[in-house]
Amino acid sequence: MMGAATNGQACRRGSGKLRAIVLGSALLLASAITLPPLTSPAVAQSVYTAVLVNDVPISNYDISARSALLRLQGASSSQAASRAEDELIDEALQRAEARRLGISVTQAELDQALQTIASRSGLSVSQLGQALGQRGVDLATLRDSIEAQILWDQVIRARFQATVRVDEQDVLAALDSRSSDEGGSELTTTEYTLREVVFIVPEGSGANTREQRRREATAFRSRFESCAAGISAARQLNGVVVQAESRRFSSDLSPELDEMLQETPVGRLTPPEDDTEGVVMFAVCNKRDVRSDAEARRDVESELRNEEGRLLSRGYLRDLRASATILRPNN
Structure with a gap:
């Protein structure tokens, strides 16, 4: 009986693997989607391949759409285009690596992520799409971005989950720092x-x-x-x-x-x-x-593991970029 209670507590502490992804996106969008529509008229443009990533094309339309999403999330106009191109190059590499490892995202996972983002903004998915459209952003652009994030999260888990280690001294140092920040309060x-x-x-x-x-x-x-x-x-x-x-x-x-x-x-x-x-x-x-510092210790270990995972992710992506063929046909 005691074991069952403990396991139940552990299950309640578990936060789905999409939580960090959808929460970040939701917080960025929640305030922005209530802004009035952009007043500048849509300008027709010809579509062409702007970047080739290992023969995978990224069009000028893709970059423009991602730029609009980034501006909605707070990026300046001067930053949005270059950030959009970098993000799309990274995502092309991430998607290719996921395919190589046999990793995919189900439609249910994508629907769940979009539903969470929409509900955190007080909207349905359909209403979220309309609100984004009023700001010049297609819902498919957000969906593509979320899909790439979920894929890469799964790639990192598959690649590094068994190798991520948290040093005991780092945990103790972080606990000491946290106690100091909290004025020496004890749990x-x-x-x-x-x-x-x-x-x-x-x-x-x-x-x-x-x-x-x-x-x-x-x-x-x-x-x-x-x-x-x-x-x-x-x-x-x-x-x-x-x-x-x-x-x-x-x-x-x-x-x-x-x-x-x-x-x-x-x-x-x-x-x-x-x-x-x-x-x-x-x-x-x-x-x-x-x-007892049991709760604080669990939080610190989770934070340190996440930070270690972020470092491994950045290094992994740098290696993929270094071995990739990235061309700009129109340059």
Whole structure:
């Protein structure tokens, strides 16, 4: 039962792999899409290949469309064109590398990313497309950019996940720095000393048997007033198993279990709950507040891993650029 609670907590801490991508895009777009439409008229232009990346063409239209998206995201007009060309060259290399590794993005993943961006802006995907269109940006341009980001994220995971290492000294140094920035504040957690008491319900038993065991557990709970005497008494009961003493921190438990343990006085049992083995209660033999940097440590390790991943990503992309053939036919 304790393991299941801990696993549930870990699952809730997990943030989908698209979160960083869609959040960044959403924050950039959220304020911009409410601006009034551009007043300059659309100018027809002939479409031609501006850049060849390993024989993959990037047209002047592609660059113009990406420039418009970058301007919407805050880039100046003077920066947008050169940044757009660089981004599209990088993405051509990233897409080729993803194909080489057999990595692809599903339509569902793209739809999910766009839906998240739209919802963070208070819009539907259709409304987001209309808002972008009013600013001279096609929704397909945003979709292409998001697709490339998701692909590259998966490439980096496949390529470096097993090799990213976080040095212990770097973690300690970052924790010390964080404590200093926060004025020396300490994180505390509750340490519980527990004994699990299980009223066994044999496999295949009916509902009546389980209900009878629950009544027995409830009656025993009312008599349980200390771990010293209560655990010894529990061991004398038929069909009752007392697990070895364990210590758990509140930060490692599900919120529901932590709240239940907080509400149970020391020396008493938690309310009975059904489990696969029978009816389970926890004897709270001790609880104390202790200094804990477990949460801060997890955050620091995640930040350091992300930074290491960014460094590896930049180096990887530099290598791809160095070996690529990049031509500008009209230059």
